[in-house]
Amino acid sequence: METKIFKKEEIPEAVELLKKGELVAFPTETVYGLGALATDEKAVKSVYAAKGRPSDNPLIVTVSDEEMMSRFVDEVPERAKKLIKHFWPGPLTIILFVKKGTLPTAVTGGLPTAAFRCPNDELTRELISQLDNPIVGPSANTSTKPSPTTAQHVYHDLNGKIAGIIDNGPTKIGLESTIVDLSVATPTVLRPGEITPEEISAVLGEEVLMNKDTTQTKGVPKAPGMKYRHYAPSAPVYIVDKEEDFQKIPHGSDIGVAALSSVLDKIESSNKFDLGNSIDEAAHNLFGALRFFDNENQIHEIYVQGFSKGAISAAYMNRLNKSAAGHHFKVE
Ligand code: TXA
Ligand code: MG
Helix, strand or coil: CCCEEECHHHHHHHHHHHHCCCCEEECCCCCCEEEEECCCHHHHHHHHHHHCCCCCCCCEEECCCHHHHHCCCCCCCHHHHHHHHHHCCCCEEEEEECCCCCCCHHHHCCCCEEEEECCCCHHHHHHHHHHCCCEECCECCCCCCCCCCCHHHHHHHHCCCCCEEECCCCCCCCCCCEEEECCCCCCEEEECCCCCHHHHHHHHCCCCEECCCCCCECCECCCHHHHCCCCCCCCCEEEECCHHHHHCCCCCCCEEEEECHHHHCCCCCCEEEECCCCHHHHHHHHHHHHHHHHCCCCCCEEEEECCCCCCCHHHHHHHHHHHCCCCECCCC
């Protein structure tokens, strides 16, 4: 299969492909997603196959607005209405109980709930509203690899496996959406993202929990996707927590280092990846950095700067910890 790159004016062509059950990758403000008609069980199953993703991991249902979402729930709860009014379109995914029989089990992974998201990308919302039906939207990467932040990343992973990619340039945020579970008594953030629990709490006017162990809550898997090794290049990744420790890491042609410009300026290393000038820029560039080193065969170890301050640092460290399997660089 030839994977076609679609521009803005070719959206109707992408709509026709999706209607036929084909897969089309789409841009969002966070990362690129892999789209298939959410109500077409066969199309949804082919998403798991293209990504090589375990099928117990449910998929996000991507909608163009609240009205489209309301077709898949019995009632939109007040809390959801508040969050939608404030954050949509935007990087907040909301878990709600789903109306029985409206979505295939391939989407929900058999859970009584579904994850709804309305991305802030004009091309994608145009695509979904022309389709008049939601699309599933997992990140458009091969399972376990870093999420794609450019159409080229998607092409690298899925060329020949999907019908097309809608290219709208590099994504703005670079880390996936915040996921908040509204199917439980106290709203709970299952995956940190640019929108923080504090911001959600301020809009709801009530307490919001942050799920520390996102793999398991009382024996029930929460955000099942969070339990797998993720965002992982082939070479091991180490988190460097203190700027001064970059002076002590090994250097050489087989070592990759990703850090802020100001840190890179001070170190010796043949393979540097500039994460930019701020934590927000670093968040935007993290997955690109991991992919860059993954494509360089001679790299045997990767050292990446950690951050403890800034609104996005929880989301950044959550992804970095997964790619590093929790390994921090320690001075001997
Ligand atoms: O920013 C994003 O959210 C991107 C873009 C493409 O929209 N999408 C994305 O999808 O990150 P994915 O499939 O890579 O991650 C979705 C996460 C998974 O960890 C999955 O387990 C969880 O959402 N999830 C989906 N449905 C759920 C449900 N009903 N309850 C709990 N977690 C759910
Ligand atoms: Mg993903």
